[in-house]
Amino acid sequence: MPSIGRDDVARLADLARIQLTDEEIDRLPGEFDAIMDAVASVSEVATADVPATSHPIAMTNVFREDVVTETLTQEQALAGAPEAEDGRFAVPQILGEE
């Protein structure tokens, strides 16, 4: 089982869009190693002949009638926004400085 180092934690945090403090980047590798050691046993029994289960009670093609239903108003949808403008969510700049 590969060990999870400081660089790995920093990369995962980047992928998950979570800014970590130096203290967190120092602490997490040890915690992850302990947890991954404990959960790695799943591979002992997960042999090729066992099918995977993604959902506890299998259902396929769940549809409802295609009818117009009540939805949130624009005002309701924007009510919790950190910033709104002209009936839209206002977000910070999408692209970095060129």
Place this chain on the structure above:
Amino acid sequence: MSNDIIRRSAAAQAAALQAGEVSAEELTRAHLDRIEAVDGELNAFLHLNQEDALATARDVDSRRTAGEQLHPLAGVPIAVKDVVVTKGMPTTAGSKILEGWVPPYDATLVERLREAGLPILGKTNMDEFAMGSSTETSAYGPTRNPWDRERIPGGSGGGSSAAVAAYEAPLAIGTDTGGSIRQPGAVTGTVGVKPTYGSVSRYGLIAMASSLDQAGPVTRTVEDSALLHELIAGHDVRDSTSLPDPVGSYVEAARRRDVKGLRIGVIEELKGEGFAAEVRARFQESLEQLEQAGAEIVRVSCPNFRYALGAYYLIMPSEASSNLAKFDGMRFGLRVVPEGGATAEQVMAATRGAGFGAEVKRRILLGTYALSAGYYDAYYGSAQKVRTLVQRDFSAAFEKVDVLASPTAPTVAFHLGEKLDDPMAMYLNDIATIPANLAGTPGISVPSGLAEDGLPAGIQFLAPARADERLYRVGGALEALLEDAWGGPLLDKAPELAGGVN
């Protein structure tokens, strides 16, 4: 208003309302008074909903006076775990990232509560995004156990279990992803039910792990859980995993008090090592009571259950890492803008870094790791196969027995802070409850007696998917047998809270 009415079961409170012994407004006020008196010691509530609750109660009273046909629980107050969205009422899921957020809609189960006329007292404390077994990861401080305020009330639904145990509410809503209804029930001497996956709509639950999450009742008696389950269950077109089946006769099953011929399987893998001696003793005595009442006790083996914890701690963080991506500071909740301005991506990272607590970050990163290229098959893929094996264990066991039994949690309530810095020690609390979530099967925790340090322990029963009625049958019967032996409910033995003395 005497203090006596709030100590009665929800069913007895409903009967008092129907008999005109008390009004819904008086009953709601009595619970709000109790919350005011004792919640400073417990921190079970994150938000109180006094005005709206009293308005609902008054409305029920006037409809009753007018002779309207009401739901049996109309006017009986309820507390709702803060992971369930409530229109016009703040909903935080115990996280700073949602501080002050007021949802624009109700969860389906909340709609059902409102339609039936249950005054909603407020929102209960919980581990942040339901990630924990102690309610200590809440961003708003831990909830304390009414039996011993230096101990945890279980988690993640410790606010709901403590509120019900301390007579702040006769009923509460919980959610159970790996044991968050049942384990808090066990350590507070209350009853908790995780219904079959899909029995109660997940629409409006802030999702942690969508294939595992299920809402259910938190109460003081088995009958009360049955009453609440019948109210909140049923098909919902807004949840594509909602079962289309008709709702079972849970109340009737809870009142049956007969286990003659019922085959109860004791799970060999969940009764020995790691379980405290007195917890095991109370479990054994409960089985003996059931056997004397005519049940047949059978030993069954579920050999793959030992891999369930590992599978759970891969599947749950994987699903959580995806579900919690929506908390990005763009459309609702906290937004943190780094000094001097930044791109949207940098704002997301700063917001999530500041808004999430340690356990939430740990699980999101763990899930991101388990799903990442090169590890997916070994971790997430293997965990999904274990899920199949756990389901097969259940199927094989239920060919021999009607229900399965184990202690709900390995120990009584532990001390605040005791396991907070050791994630694996914390995760092991869920060892007995997790298999049911992986398989979608229903489970109930019922008080089994006082164990180590005079604190409550619980016994868990599990039934096949869609056979929730069996849980109410065996739970109701055991509760009656044990209360006969104890001379009353276990909660009568809980110490009085200082604020509740007068």
